Amino acid sequence: MAAPVSQLERERKYELGAGGQVPILAGAGAVARQEGPVEQLLDATYFDTTDYRLARAGITLRRRTGGDDAGWHLKLPVSSDTREELHVPLRRNNPSKVPGRLARLVTAYTAGSRLVPIAHLKTDRFSYRLADADGRVLATLTDDHVTGEAGGAVAHIDSWRELEVELEADAEPRLLDDLDRALVPSGASASKYPSKMRRLVGELVPKRKPVKVGKNPDAGTVVLAYLREQFDHLRRNDIGVRRDADDAVHQMRVASRRLRGAFRTFKKIIDVPESLAAELKWLAGELGPARDTEVMAATLNKQLDGLPPEFVLGRVRQLLVRHFSREGEEARTRAVEALNSKRYLALLSSLDDVLDAPPLTKRARRPARKELRKAVRKAGCKLARAEAATHGASDRDPSDLDVALHETRKKAKRARYAADAVKPVLGKKLGKWRKKVKAVQGTLGEHQDTVVTRETLYRLGIGAFRDGDNSFTYGLLHGCNTELAHEKQREFRAQWAKLPALPKS
Template sequence: GHDLVEVADDQVNARTMGERTIVSRWREVELEALVPAGVDVLPAASKALHRAGARPAPSPSKLRRALAVELGAPDVQPGPARLAASDTAAQVVHAYLAEHTAALLDRDPAVRVDAPEAVHDMRVAARRLRSTVQTFRPLFDAERAAEIEAGLREIGEVLGRPRDAEVQLARFTGELAGQPVELLLGPVAARVQESLLGERLRSREEALAYLRGERYLGFIEALLAFVADVGQTERARRPAGTALPKLVAKADRKLTRRVARARRAPAGSERDLAYHGARKAAKRLRYASELMVPVHGRDAAALATAAKRIQNELGEHQDCVVAQTRLRAFAVAANLAGESSFTYGLLAGDERARAAATRATFDATWARASRPRLRRWLRG
């Protein structure tokens, strides 16, 4: 007729906001004897929980677990200090995923307080993680990998909107400052500021609402569990030296195909889209090669450097393309308002010329990056 044991089923959400942020979420079941006789019941109750799938908590204290400083979360542990080709593919991939998961969580508080470059850094961390899941997909459970990839894409899109407006605002402000006064016809600077600054502020509020929401916190929980359990397939348990280079080589071949397609494409939107696709492939190859540096050292680093150069040049080309689209919209709005559109056309011409110069520079860069010696380790 008396209660002997209390079972508390706790759903815990925690976030620290110091030099780095730790976002964690877990379920914890606690048993407490209410009367002396309840102590005798605890072992049987504990055994019942074990049979139901429970496991011992890593720390008896919620606060201690929440304040864990190991790489940003208790469920993400750093990989070996030194990796080699004989280590498993899972160990090598885990180390890279853990590093950039920590980077993503580190930038979370900085994004919230609008620190310089914080949105960019957090977005890059999400992009690296997503690219790694895509490139090394055979190592993961397909369903879980798809869930993680979708969540990382969403983070990238949410953060991309304020970042893109910020980049374009800085670009146009700099270009306008370099123009002679007599070529600035109409309220050009004011229109650019009003449009892009307003866009940045609105999209930043949307991003903050997302970061405060349950959807984001739930995804972070799933991401931490995914990173902690990288060895999800038989292939992931093979030696890194044999399992991973084939997947990097596949990313390399994809880049080659996309560059060839872009160089064949006719001038216009088709060519612009093709070069943008090549840039994405270069980014994926770069991150995959970075992941392989602990295993293949200088060889992997050299390919990562070449891919980074390609990514940067094609990124500048894409910025020129986006800028031309923006300027065209500004010109149309100016005409409708009875203002001169001359300056927008001038800037659009500059962007068009810059895009052409970037393509010419890229041709030389691609010739160097295509050398077979950069890829000898992929065949090994």
């Protein structure tokens, strides 16, 4: 089944009175002439959960007939003026059922809740093409006369008129500002609604109380703002993972780890069940192999390229490609299966419940600067104890040092995430310390990569030998990664020696 067709939509919306004249935009920026109008009749049905979860996230899902792009449209916010639109053609059978390809993409927001029709809009559209002196179309101005009906406890019916300016894919972004300066003096005013659907159902959408970190916030406000930010990050990257977007697995994994770390670091501020942190650990574990396989494949290919050709013996390149292609596909399948599981849906629902009605403790009402500094210092102390445990570890067994350094890396990550969370109130004081801790984490992450890579090379080398292939190059790469591990250990010691003490106030 073909993937949805994607395109970026860069536009701005304006309100115009019923008797207002369509502005003439020739002369605005690079626009030399205005062509049209061309009339189209559009009929759109919008879908959401009964509690408007997509609308709350700024996401639009509709089925539209009429016009040049009839079909199913999923619109995802990118920035204030830009949305990504995914398009799926209409189908003959069961036209009111949301295509599974689109429904699955918004799972992180619906958490398995059913998508149902929530609004119906009819639009009489008059389109004006805006072209430059050479006749190249730069944008389209549309004059939309809209009638809409939304459900709910009481039916809501409305009608209005709005203008919309949408840029062509190759138009300069600054043209939106040029057109804005021409539109406003003509009587049009910027719309406060991101979409027609949101204007129609605006009063019906439940409002989550915004979290604003002011000048002297309490601890709960800072922690809650951070948690919501990370949950939003996780959900956005869920869509990317399902679409196999670059770096989406890594970013979603980071968000899950940051959430888990925050629940544990700030457990005296927000009291959530330990099971929630455990489920976030499970999610990160399901996403991990996809990212690890990608990194290892890139590293070994680079190391192979750095070897003299006469040292690359047998079918090592072909076997590595085959191995990592298979591993990568299995890891991706595992990640997507996890995102389609009931366990993941339950996790999403739990996170939503916690962040909608956060179980804040009495300490959450205390001043953030003082209360959150304690949590960061505790994370710093755990990091220091983990580093101390690395000394003498190799005297027992070389692998013990690997384990101890990996544990130190995890504690460094937790400490860095804690510093990130309190940045609104302690950013300047912790800036230098956080930067050094991040460097330590990075070095130890590269060290851990050598540990996993050596284990993989050992297995591949044994397999090659057993199959009658030359295993020399696997051993050589294993030795290179052993030396790289020693180099990273030395680098870590040097970085740790320069790590500043945590600020006391």
